[in-house]
Amino acid sequence: MSNRIDRANSEIQKCLIEIIKDKMNDPRLGQVVSITEVNVTPDFKYCKAKVSVLNVNEIANVTAVLQKSEGFIKRELAKMIDMPQVPKINFVVDKSTANSIRVEEILKGLNIPAEEDDDNK
Numbered sequence: 001m002s003n004r005i006d007r008a009n010s011e012i013q014k015c016l017i018e019i020i021k022d023k024m025n026d027p028r029l030g031q032v033v034s035i036t037e038v039n040v041t042p043d044f045k046y047c048k049a050k051v052s053v054l055n056v057n058e059i060a061n062v063t064a065v066l067q068k069s070e071g072f073i074k075r076e077l078a079k080m081i082d083m084p085q086v087p088k089i090n091f092v093v094d095k096s097t098a099n100s101i102r103v104e105e106i107l108k109g110l111n112i113p114a115e116e117d118d119d120n121k
Helices: 005-021 056-068 070-080 095-109
Strands: 033-040 048-051 087-093
Touching: 005 033, 005 048, 005 070, 048 056, 048 095, 056 070, 056 087, 056 095, 070 087
Parallel strands: 048 087
Antiparallel strands: 033 048
């Protein structure tokens, strides 16, 4: 990716996190919501923002709320960044956090005996 797009991705991500935490008063966003990755298209018309939520059961709710609030978020983003046009934001679920939690639960459920020290031999 070009340096320009990388800078835009990181700036948009930082602004989205700030908007969600500080400017949105929706009680459904009370959980820990994080924007883990942002990918803007080279023409800066569209942006995909990956959303991660601490409570895996609420992630569909949170992404729906964010998608419905896209107009407000886009207006706030336009005030914060200097771009020729503010991209249309599509919020998608970041499955990596949920997958890592699931793997950790599976590993905790395994009965693996502790390794014995070789010093005793």
